[in-house]
Amino acid sequence: MGNSEHKDHFSGRLIMRNYFIVLLSSTIFCSSGFDVVQEDNVKIVEAGEDVNFTCKFPELVQSINAWFKQTTDGKSLQIVSSYLNQQPSWNHNFEKTNRFNVANENGYFNLTILKTKSSDSATYYCVISAYQTIGMGSGTRLLVGDSTADRNTTLHQSLIDAVDPGDSVNLQCSIFTESCAGDHSVYWFKQSSGHPEGVLYTKGERNGRCKNSTESQTQSCVYSLHKNNISRSDSGIYYCAVAACGQILLGRGTQLNIRGKMKAKHKMKTV
Numbered sequence: 001m002g003n004s005e006h007k008d009h010f011s012g013r014l015i016m017r018n019y020f021i022v023l024l025s026s027t028i029f030c031s032s033g034f035d036v037v038q039e040d041n042v043k044i045v046e047a048g049e050d051v052n053f054t055c056k057f058p059e060l061v062q063s064i065n066a067w068f069k070q071t072t073d074g075k076s077l078q079i080v081s082s083y084l085n086q087q088p089s090w091n092h093n094f095e096k097t098n099r100f101n102v103a104n105e106n107g108y109f110n111l112t113i114l115k116t117k118s119s120d121s122a123t124y125y126c127v128i129s130a131y132q133t134i135g136m137g138s139g140t141r142l143l144v145g146d147s148t149a150d151r152n153t154t155l156h157q158s159l160i161d162a163v164d165p166g167d168s169v170n171l172q173c174s175i176f177t178e179s180c181a182g183d184h185s186v187y188w189f190k191q192s193s194g195h196p197e198g199v200l201y202t203k204g205e206r207n208g209r210c211k212n213s214t215e216s217q218t219q220s221c222v223y224s225l226h227k228n229n230i231s232r233s234d235s236g237i238y239y240c241a242v243a244a245c246g247q248i249l250l251g252r253g254t255q256l257n258i259r260g261k262m263k264a265k266h267k268m269k270t271v
Contacts, residue, residue, distance in 0.1 A: 034133060036055065036057045036137040037137065038053065038124075038139065038140050042141045042187065043141070044142075044187075044239065045116055045145070046250065049116055050112065050116070051112070052110060053067070053111040053124050053142075055111070056107060063084075064083050065082045065126070066078060066079075066080065066126075066129075067079040067081075067127075070122055070139070072122065072243075077091065078091050079100060080094065082102065088104065099113055099114040099115055109128070116142075120142060121143055121144045121243070123139045123140065123141050123142070125137055125139045141187075143187065143243070143248045144248055145241070145248045145250035153175070153176070153177040153249065154175070155174065155249040155250070157239075158171060158172040159254070162256075163230055164258070165258055166229055167230045168228045169230060169256070170224045171224065171238050172222055172224050173251055174222045175249060176220045184223075185243035186240070186241075186242050187243075188238060188239070189238075190236045191236055191253075210222075223240065234258065236256060237253040237254065238254045238255075
């Protein structure tokens, strides 16, 4: 490639990258111009595992595709962009890690992160631009847990139990930390028949009780997910994830089994 061709190629990539930054900054909270589907609204993995984000959109003759990462402090970073069948243009911060890949096919622009790290925890958006219209996916929240990050912070979930139809239950998640205290972000999600069903509730809907010890600088919190009038559709494994002390802690899950027939009277159970 000659110098002029190299400069034109580099300039084209730079313009496309800046174009997307402007688009995202002005549309991050706007509705999409056409449907861009990200299949999962949350993914929770252990550090070291690979994760794939899917992005599906209408097959367009010409489109510019991109993935963005929005960190918990609200910063938006462009990861990669691609025009038609050209080679993707990477933000150098992501390209040099050799952990990020994209698959660009008709109607799909999927992102893969290899050997995830705690720093990958963020919300990932797929953005498609075509015919002076922009479409953006609803975002996928990635939570990367690292069980070795802090031995002084632990998380436990209530034990497996079975309940009767019509019962009410409290699924409990307890966190204990000796290294830091403060506010936590709490997520509950359900997995049924091997398929995750997304976040059931997040920080704003939690029910937490925390105790602080000024002498030992420790904190313990209990979070509950309350469910009324249990039916067979509520069967599954309920997972708790807590963002605390700069890391994501993952529970091992509480399996909710439904047994027997509907009872005329029911009482509260804690599992």
